[in-house]
Amino acid sequence: MVKVKTRLIEMIIISLALLCLTVGCQSISGYDYKGAVLDPPTPLDDFELTDTKGQPFHLSDTDGEITLVYFGYTFCPDVCPLTMWDVKTALADVPHKDQVNVVFISVDPERDTPEVLGRYISAFGPEFIGLTDDWEKVEDVLQPFGAYAAKEEVDGSSAGYLVSHTARLYLVNPKRELLLMYPFGFEPADLTSDLNQLLDQETS
């Protein structure tokens, strides 16, 4: 009888151990990013564009920090301001947001002079960096991100034209690799969660 009880206890222990092992492994296996993950992360070449003070800015200036990259334009009626607002909302709950850069690259350099872009971007916060330059240089920067932008004439619009463009947000890790991306309409809480996870990894 004692032997049977011992065997029963052994079976229970083995069953529980198997379950714990599986659940444990899944939780240890790591954080599940909310953004779309690129594996392996894509290394990015450096580029140079002009910032809102008219000074050259290199992507490599952000090496060692997390950088969010977005392609947009200040005349954009909806997608760009909404996305920038979502980024600002997400950063509000990131304790170490001073280690995060937000790079807004204009796809409408014709109208987005450094001054115009500077006024626009300063409304979102000090982490936001506005970049503009000749269209040819901007076009070169779009390619490694798989992004596009094209001018679209709009009849009867006081804006004259709109720019059709990629609306996703990119996250570049401190090694200057493209790691995550977020489609338009992402939840700010998802970005907050990923940023805090990455920043925790950096500090631990």
Added chain:
Amino acid sequence: MKALSIAGGAILLVGVLGWLALSQFQTLRTVTYVIPPGAKQNIETGRSGAEFPDEIVLTVGLKDTIVIENRDDVIHSFGPFVVAPHSQLRKRFDTPVVYEGVCTFHQDEHMRIVVNPAPWDFSVN
């Protein structure tokens, strides 16, 4: 004594089955697509780029993770995402959503991703 043995065996069976189910769950909730080598060139020359549905339907909590493996030498757009050459993209959807967008390995360059709510989520119509 016999009853105890049966009970013990049943518990062990449940444990093993539970372990197997949990370990397989990650695989079961993932749908994987592969962009083959030369997909871009094939599309440009009018040949089939890759076997892809026009619409991908997922369900939160059940089959909610998509993996796109790009074995081609060029970057490809996949709806709201891009996949670098020889890289894979993984995205788990936690909320219902519909995306329509450009797909560079579709003949008509268009695709749609529909993520339905979890069957047990009655807060979403």
